[in-house]
Amino acid sequence: MEKTAEQIEHDLLWPLFHTSGKYWIAVAFATSLLLAGVAAFGYQLYAGIGVWGLNSPVFWAFDITNFVFWIGISHAGTLISAILRLTNATWRRPVTRCAEAITVFSVLIGAIIPLCHIGRPWLGFWMIPYPNQRHIWPNFRSPLAWDFFAISTYLTGSTTFLYLPTIPDFAAVRDASNGLRRKIYGVLALGWQGTQRQWQRLEIAMHIMAIVIIPVAVSVHTIVSWDFAMTPVPMWHSSIFGPYFVAGAIFSGIAALILAMALLRKLLHLEEYLEPIHFENLGKLLLTMSLLWFYFTFAERLTAWYGNSPPEMAVFWESIRKQFAPLFWIMVFCNFIIPVPILAIKRLRTITGTAIASCTVVVGMWLERFLIVVPSLEHKFLPYSWGTYKPTWVEVTLMVSSFGFMLLLYLLFSKVVPMISIWELKVGLQPHFRVRTEPTAEHKRPRGRQGVALPGPLPTDVAE
């Protein structure tokens, strides 16, 4: 059933003013995970970074895995949202804000992890490009300095990309509330009125941001991949790493987006807005990325195997047949063998089906990051330096708590911001917009905001 503008506003503002018991249970769960991480990090600060399982030669492990994983997850939002905006995909409207929020929070978590990793987070400002007492600047030749610039730009861009289309919705909340809440939302809305000048400027700004943010998103994960590819370590020094990481990031990002949407749908009662069609469309994207991931993984491994270089083959066999084989094959199952049939068969590409496939992909992609980092470091070029790595409870707790932190940020955000853009849904209701964007043959059965057939025909004057 088609909703009116008034119903849309009522339904989407409802979660901001009413909180269910399930929501508080989810918040309590996420907070407990975060607190566990805070305790583990406090212990690490007190005892030193030796409480991690890092050693020579495995200087990177869980922390960098988490870093790459969360930066990858961030690709869900802004990149997908920007592409859908530029292609004017009408089904995007209920999806974009859920996606953009994922980006901002996962980049934030990703940016925090290197601070934990350096062991002395209070010295993190050394990465900021300013001359210190000895007039030495950061080394701009280092991929770690590139990371700083890329992640800062991406965080700024994705926060702006999230905030701009939220301004009119902040104004809607302001107008629907009173007291202190009205004042706070008034500030957040910056005094937005909805004049035509403001709408025009906002739409142009969103268009520019969508154009700019796509190359930024691609560059961020490419640069993260160069943290590895610029290093002479077996299986790292490869030109395929840039696109491989970007594809993997989009893959894991879409999976995270589907999971977030499924969660919000239940917790905030958004069943009428986040419909099966959205999960089906995202499921198709996830299927495409799963196939692409398999292609890249096969190409990367085949090249190493065919080259038959002893240092690379040591890593190759470690991950496929020896120590890391269980993790490797779980990864293949989670990223390819389980999700592909679920997503390829239309009958299985339901909300539950896509959520199950997404769960396996998230697990599989975390393992993929781990298998890129650790086996290569354990088996560098010179065999005398080979070593082993075992994670400690501190690292495992920090990893788990990063998921709790993400969940908590997302839940809190959903209480202060409408998780579906109200004004964009209203635009989808305009008959003029439908006629302009939909194929002529379908005008007799007009399509609504999410691409679902509406019950009645258009008014005669519009249909003509």
Next chain:
Amino acid sequence: MKTLYALYAEPDAAQRAVDTLRAASSELKFDPKQIVVVSGEPHEGYEFADEHATGSPYRWAVLGAAVGGTCGFLLTTLSQKSYPILTGGMSLTPAWTNGIIVYEMIMLGAILTTLVVLLVGARLPNFKGVITDPEISTGKILVGVVDPPENLQPELESRLRQAGASAVKQSGI
């Protein structure tokens, strides 16, 4: 800030109201810039909306990108030259790696400029007086005149009604 306004359910009616007011502006001697149209969503394809269309934010974004890129170039090049480490014959200011910083700064420049241009162009933040009506959230479009001369109010009311408004309201009294 006082506003005399009416609400219209359809953008066509809002367009008629704007046209009527604009035609009346020369006759009644008020500035057409005092006409305001407020809605809960953008309306494309209508003159009252499209008259504000402009390409200047794109040009500003390109300029911002150029400024960002220049800053990136100067940051990397000047800092590397200020501390000339021994590079074994390799370039002291390598274009490949510096290019990455320059690229990110180009993008950052474009993003920040777009944000500033939006705020300036949309006249935000503006906490002085918000013209709004609860019915805008139901999809109606507000068309009105800001600070109308007292003696013209009855005439403006009748013009707004002619365009299809059932009621004419005032805000900010």
